[in-house]
Each structure stands twice: as C-alpha cells, then as structure tokens.
Amino acid sequence: MPNQLYKIPRVTDVQIVHALTKLGQEFGDFDVSANALQHGLGSVRFPAQPTPPTWQQVIDLNSELIDYFAAGIGGITVIYYRGGSSGDAAQKSPVLDDLLIDLNGVDPGRLKAAAAVLAAFRPVSVPKSAKASEAVLAQQAIQESTFARLQKQLEELFAQTIQVRQQLDDSVRQKTEELEVAFLAKQHAADEEIKRLQADLKERQEELQRRAQELDDSDNTFARRKIRDGMLNDVTERVKNFDVSGVTRYARHPVALGMWGLIGLFILLMGWTAIELYMSRESQSSVTAVVSNLLQAAPPTTSSASAASANLGLATAMVHDASTERIALWIRFSLLTIGLVGAILYYIRWETRWAEQFAATENSLKQFHLDVNRANWVVETCLEWRKESDSAIPLPLIESLTRGLFTQNDQGPPVVHPADELASALVGSASKISLAVGDSKIEYDKPGKIPKSVPTPQ
Structure with missing residues (x-):
C-alpha cells in the first residue's frame, strides 16, 4: 500500500514530544529514532523509558531542533520531516512540515492509530495551483516566525x-x-x-x-x-x-360486725328453741293429763272398753312423739349454746391477741429507745478507747456490750382457734383413739395432747 504524505503546521520540539507521549499512553510503548540538525539523537521509548540526556537537552531548549523522527505506532509507520521531505534546504518550507504515514495493511487497529496521529499533528490542505511571489513567501515566513515566537513566549x-x-x-x-x-x-x-x-x-x-x-x-x-x-x-x-391508723382500725370492723352478727344469730336461734321447748312442754302436759283421765275412767261395757283402749293408745303415741320432739329441741339448744360459747371465746381471744400485739409494738418502741441510748454509749466508748489507747476495742468486749441490741426476744404465743383447743382438750386427755378409715379401723393408745400450733417451716 503506498505511503500517504501530509502537510502539517510547523511544530516545536516540545509539541512533538507531547504528541508522541500521548500516543504512547493510548497505543502502548513504541521506539522513536530522531535527528537534530542532521545529527542523530539515538532511539528512545515512549513513554515508559526515562528520557536520555540528549533528548532532555533538546526538550529543555524548547526550539525547533528536531528535523526528523521515525516511529512505529500501533502497527503503522510514522515519519516526520521538518520543512518538507525534500533534501534541498532551499526548498524547505518555513511554515509547513511533512508527515508520512504507512499503514502497512488495513485493519481497525491501524486505522485507529492513523486517525490518532492525524488528530495529534492536525494536517492542512495546500492548493497546488497557488504560486506566491518571493515577497509573499518572505512575509509569510516572518509571520510564521512571529507566531512561533509568540507561541514560545506564551509557553x-x-x-x-x-x-x-x-x-x-x-x-x-x-x-x-x-x-x-x-x-x-x-x-x-x-x-x-x-x-x-x-x-x-x-x-x-x-x-x-x-x-x-x-x-x-x-x-x-x-x-x-x-x-x-x-x-x-x-x-x-x-x-x-402511739395509735394505729384509721385504715387499720376500720379493717377490724368487718370481723367485729361478723362476730356480733354470729353471736346475735346464735342467741336468736336459742330463744326460738326455748319458745318451742316451752310450747312442747305445755303440749306434753295436756297429753299426759288426757292419758291419766283415760286410765282413771272405768269402762262400763265391752264396746266402751274398746273405744277407751284405742284412745289410750293414741294418747300414748302422742306422748312419745312429744318426748322425741323435746329431746331434739334440747339437742339443738345444746349445740347452739356450744356454738355461742365458741364464738364468744374466739372473739375474746381475737380481741386479746390484738391487745397483746398492740402492747408488744409499744414495748418494742420503748425497747428501741433504750437500745439507741445503749448503742450510742457503746460507740462513744469505742471512740474513747481508740483515742486513749490508739487501738481498737477488743471484740469480745464489744460483743458483751452489744449483746441483745435491737433484737426481739418476746414472741407471743400463736393464735389458736377455739375448736383446736377443744379438740386438744378432748382427744389429748383420752386413753385411746379409734379411727375408722374405709373398712379398716386404727387404734392409738395414749395419743397425748394434740399440739396447739403447727411449727412454721424455716
């Protein structure tokens, strides 16, 4: 494939190096050989290899010393000629340079590399029919030189x-x-x-x-x-x-009212039973009088004797029923009496226990008053001992001085229901107890007194 020659605007050495560095960053490292004023600068690799001293001197001068370079970029060959590819110096252009590109084949990578090279150096079109005089060319060279100098000053x-x-x-x-x-x-x-x-x-x-x-x-x-x-x-x-609060005082009222109501009920039932006993006795006396009259009367005839015998049997049955009724009434009266006595005893014990607790609390307050005085005296004694002897008071002495402080030694007896006391009194004094459990029977000899209180588990 033939080479393609392009005309590009005059470029400086720094512009050439910048363009080659940019192409190397895009297409990878490549080798470049160049001449400066017809003298070889050697080969350098863009952009990975460090710049050789000769190249660095040319770059630092920032002039137009490089008049030729050749490089292989992305599979294509790029050759640069300052002022043109003509070997005659008189025919060199003062404003244009030549850039030769050889694709070495056609593929997307080479075309992309060629497009990148053209974009970096910006070729221009020059009409072949244009013929300028020497004065115009001189003026153009002066302008290009001025532009180059201004560009250099700007850089x-x-x-x-x-x-x-x-x-x-x-x-x-x-x-x-x-x-x-x-x-x-x-x-x-x-x-x-x-x-x-x-x-x-x-x-x-x-x-x-x-x-x-x-x-x-x-x-x-x-x-x-x-x-x-x-x-x-x-x-x-x-x-x-010292007194209890109103809430505590009012809390006792339901129990007291209940006990008084129970006692009143027992008394009412006992009165009713007494009235029935009185009426039953009057009825039994009347029936007894009738029986006595029947026994004293002599029957005159056989029919009269039969009627009297029937009346006597009826009267005897009535006397027996009246006696049975009186026995039942006396049993009910006895049970009501026992219930009344038990309720009264329980109420008395309940009130007594309340009074004992009230007194025990008051005694506890008084004992606390004494314990505070005693504890303060013990503390004063310990401090005086330490102050005088510069040592702690012996522990046995402290234990003896503080023994019994702030302790409750008076524990009243537990409250026991009157039924428990009655059972203890009856069963505890018995010589033998027989318990029927189903079809079997258990007997205990000398069971002893039933305990009045159940030990509280610790």
Missing part, C-alpha cells in the same frame, strides 16, 4: 505561571507545616500546663478532703449525738401518741 509564560503556582503551593505547604509544628508545640505546652494545673487541683482536693475529714472527725461526736437526739425525740413522740 514560557505558562511555564512561569506554573512555576510560580508551584512556588506558591510550596510556600503555602511550608507555612502550613510551620503552623502545624507551632500548633503542636503550643498544644503540647498547653497539655503540660493542663496536667500541671490538674495535679495542683488534685493536690488541693486532697488537702480539702483531708481538712474535711479532720473536721468530720472533730465534729462526729456532736453530729452523732444530734442524730441520736433526733431519733430519740421521734421515738418518744411516737410512744406518747
């Missing part, structure tokens, strides 16, 4: 701007580092000052705590006695005005 200005910006960044970075160092130094000094002040504050707090402890130790006796007096005054006031 130098950009480079200076970048350098100034870098210097400013370095200055700002250095100033920032200096400020950070100064800040860290001040922070360290402030931390040290804070630690010193905290240490002083801690020492002052310890001194204040020590002085407060000394004041507490010196005033503990007064404070303790003041607390003791307050407790004793409170206990004394409670003993003087």
Whole structure:
C-alpha cells in the first residue's frame, strides 16, 4: 500500500514530544529514532523509558531542533520531516512540515492509530495551483516566525505561571507545616500546663478532703449525738401518741360486725328453741293429763272398753312423739349454746391477741429507745478507747456490750382457734383413739395432747 504524505503546521520540539507521549499512553510503548540538525539523537521509548540526556537537552531548549523522527505506532509507520521531505534546504518550507504515514495493511487497529496521529499533528490542505511571489513567501515566513515566537513566549509564560503556582503551593505547604509544628508545640505546652494545673487541683482536693475529714472527725461526736437526739425525740413522740391508723382500725370492723352478727344469730336461734321447748312442754302436759283421765275412767261395757283402749293408745303415741320432739329441741339448744360459747371465746381471744400485739409494738418502741441510748454509749466508748489507747476495742468486749441490741426476744404465743383447743382438750386427755378409715379401723393408745400450733417451716 503506498505511503500517504501530509502537510502539517510547523511544530516545536516540545509539541512533538507531547504528541508522541500521548500516543504512547493510548497505543502502548513504541521506539522513536530522531535527528537534530542532521545529527542523530539515538532511539528512545515512549513513554515508559526515562528520557536520555540528549533528548532532555533538546526538550529543555524548547526550539525547533528536531528535523526528523521515525516511529512505529500501533502497527503503522510514522515519519516526520521538518520543512518538507525534500533534501534541498532551499526548498524547505518555513511554515509547513511533512508527515508520512504507512499503514502497512488495513485493519481497525491501524486505522485507529492513523486517525490518532492525524488528530495529534492536525494536517492542512495546500492548493497546488497557488504560486506566491518571493515577497509573499518572505512575509509569510516572518509571520510564521512571529507566531512561533509568540507561541514560545506564551509557553514560557505558562511555564512561569506554573512555576510560580508551584512556588506558591510550596510556600503555602511550608507555612502550613510551620503552623502545624507551632500548633503542636503550643498544644503540647498547653497539655503540660493542663496536667500541671490538674495535679495542683488534685493536690488541693486532697488537702480539702483531708481538712474535711479532720473536721468530720472533730465534729462526729456532736453530729452523732444530734442524730441520736433526733431519733430519740421521734421515738418518744411516737410512744406518747402511739395509735394505729384509721385504715387499720376500720379493717377490724368487718370481723367485729361478723362476730356480733354470729353471736346475735346464735342467741336468736336459742330463744326460738326455748319458745318451742316451752310450747312442747305445755303440749306434753295436756297429753299426759288426757292419758291419766283415760286410765282413771272405768269402762262400763265391752264396746266402751274398746273405744277407751284405742284412745289410750293414741294418747300414748302422742306422748312419745312429744318426748322425741323435746329431746331434739334440747339437742339443738345444746349445740347452739356450744356454738355461742365458741364464738364468744374466739372473739375474746381475737380481741386479746390484738391487745397483746398492740402492747408488744409499744414495748418494742420503748425497747428501741433504750437500745439507741445503749448503742450510742457503746460507740462513744469505742471512740474513747481508740483515742486513749490508739487501738481498737477488743471484740469480745464489744460483743458483751452489744449483746441483745435491737433484737426481739418476746414472741407471743400463736393464735389458736377455739375448736383446736377443744379438740386438744378432748382427744389429748383420752386413753385411746379409734379411727375408722374405709373398712379398716386404727387404734392409738395414749395419743397425748394434740399440739396447739403447727411449727412454721424455716
């Protein structure tokens, strides 16, 4: 496939290097051989290999020294001629350069590489029919030279701007580092000052705590006695005005009303039973009188004797029924009497237990009053002992002095139902007990008294 030659605007050495570097980043590393003023610069690899010294000198000068380079980019061959590919220097163009591209075949990768090369160097079209005079060409060369010089000055200005910006960044970075160092130094000094002040504050707090402890130790006796007096005054006031609350007092009313109602019911039933006994006795007396009259009357005839015998049998049956009824009424009267006595005994025991608990609570308050005085005396004794002997009071002595403090030794007997007491009295004094369990029978000799209370599990 023939080579294609393009005319491109005059480019500087830096522009050539930038274009080759960009192409190398896109299509991978490639080797470039170049000449500067007809002298070889050697081969360099773009963009991975470090720039050789000769190339670096040409780049630093930022001129138009490179007059030829050849490179293989993405499978194509690219050759550059400054001023044109003609070997005659007189025919070199002052404003245009030649760029030769050889595809070495047609495929998408090579076409893409060729398009990238053309985009980097921007070829232009020059009409072949255009013929200019030497004056026009000279003027054009002067303009191109002026444009190149302006472009070079602009690049130098950009480079200076970048350098100034870098210097400013370095200055700002250095100033920032200096400020950070100064800040860290001040922070360290402030931390040290804070630690010193905290240490002083801690020492002052310890001194204040020590002085407060000394004041507490010196005033503990007064404070303790003041607390003791307050407790004793409170206990004394409670003993003087000792009473239960209204809620507790009203809680007893339902039980009392129930017991009085039960006692009244027993009395009413006993009165009704007594009336029935009286009426039954009057009826039995009438029937007995009738029987006596029948027995005393002599029957005159046989028919009269039969009638009298029938009346006598009826009267005898009535007497027997009246006797049975009176026995049942006496049994009911006895049971009602036992129930009334049991209810009265239970109510009396309940009221007695309430009074005992009330008295025990009052005695506990008085005992607490004495225990507070005694405990305060023990504390005073221990402190005096430590103050005088600089040692703790012996433990056995403390145990003997505090024995029985704040303990409840008086425990009243538990409440027992009257039925339990009655059963204990009846069964406990018996010589033998027989218990019928189903079809069997169990007997106990001398069972002893039934306990009045069940031990409470611990």
